[in-house]
Amino acid sequence: MPIRPYRRRRSVLYVPALNHKALAKLPALACDCVVIDLEDSIAPSRKAEARDAVKHFFETRVADGKEMVIRINALSSEWGADDLAMARQCRPDAILLPKVETARDVLDANDMLDELDARASLWLWAMVETPRAMLNLGAIAALGRDRSARLACLVAGTNDLVKDTGILATPDRRYLVPWLMQMVLAARAGDLDILDGVSNDFRDLDALGHECVEGRNMGFDGKTLIHPAQIDLANNAFSPAPAEVEDALAIRAAFALPDNADKGVISLGGKMVERLHLDQAERLLIKAGL
Ligand SMILES: CC(C)(COP(=O)(O)OP(=O)(O)OC[C@H]1O[C@@H](n2cnc3c(N)ncnc32)[C@H](O)[C@@H]1OP(=O)(O)O)[C@@H](O)C(=O)NCCC(=O)NCCSC(=O)C[C@H](O)C(=O)O
Numbered sequence: 001m002p003i004r005p006y007r008r009r010r011s012v013l014y015v016p017a018l019n020h021k022a023l024a025k026l027p028a029l030a031c032d033c034v035v036i037d038l039e040d041s042i043a044p045s046r047k048a049e050a051r052d053a054v055k056h057f058f059e060t061r062v063a064d065g066k067e068m069v070i071r072i073n074a075l076s077s078e079w080g081a082d083d084l085a086m087a088r089q090c091r092p093d094a095i096l097l098p099k100v101e102t103a104r105d106v107l108d109a110n111d112m113l114d115e116l117d118a119r120a121s122l123w124l125w126a127m128v129e130t131p132r133a134m135l136n137l138g139a140i141a142a143l144g145r146d147r148s149a150r151l152a153c154l155v156a157g158t159n160d161l162v163k164d165t166g167i168l169a170t171p172d173r174r175y176l177v178p179w180l181m182q183m184v185l186a187a188r189a190g191d192l193d194i195l196d197g198v199s200n201d202f203r204d205l206d207a208l209g210h211e212c213v214e215g216r217n218m219g220f221d222g223k224t225l226i227h228p229a230q231i232d233l234a235n236n237a238f239s240p241a242p243a244e245v246e247d248a249l250a251i252r253a254a255f256a257l258p259d260n261a262d263k264g265v266i267s268l269g270g271k272m273v274e275r276l277h278l279d280q281a282e283r284l285l286i287k288a289g290l
């Protein structure tokens, strides 16, 4: 597999594959990434129709720089294999696997893509949304370090987690937070990106604002969204603040000085700065689009 390029994924918008009006709106939206959904937003009786709609969408769309992802149905379902075969033909950036429960689920999708001779830069993303996925999180995320497994990103599926565990969904997400933090930790251990779950009440932008800030502070790379009105808040919350960008640029400039070329640690503005801070600064500057 090629080296995984770092992408900004502050705002990741789900769009049901059969919502033609919403699909037509996408070029005008400022989200970083779009997930066209074949799974839970499509009724069982319309899965084949939705697959055709996705195919048509990719055949006719004009690329606009957004990262494009297709969420297929679970490979264990009657639709999964056909979805995967169709999705690979569309040449999206990634295919999102729902209801992943074990590392084997990801490897099975990867094997099927290899058999279909999918291109090397087609990545897999995995939803973490079942109790079994939570228990197998370490093994799933570890696939991120095996480039041949294609895994690039984990996505929290908070609706399914609430449903399958029976926890109470509270506005402050207090019963979800421990699992969300585990997801962030596992993703980092596997060198993967990680996206926070959706906020269902798309009219309550105050609640969304809090969730975005909380998600950023917990270490998520971005938030999954369901409505265009949610995009700006996510973009703002997951963009580095001007002061952070300034600090990162100062660290980059300091280590670029010839005097510091062979130093592991330097003093900058009265603070100790090590090369690990340079790595952190470089990642932040990519997030800032610099
Ligand atoms: C939630 C919605 C059904 C609401 O739709 P609607 O009532 O049409 O909203 P509005 O009238 O406010 O829409 C205003 C305009 O915006 C367009 N629109 C709406 N949603 C989207 C969208 N997602 N992407 C692009 N454009 C969108 C409307 O077409 C209107 O356009 P116009 O009339 O021209 O002004 C709807 O928002 C929706 O379906 N959202 C996505 C739902 C979805 O994909 N669900 C599945 C993924 S979430 C999930 O499964 C999480 C996870 O698995 C878990 O377990 O947690």
Ligand SMILES: [Mg+2]
Pocket: 040, 098, 129, 157, 159, 160
């Ligand atoms: Mg789900």
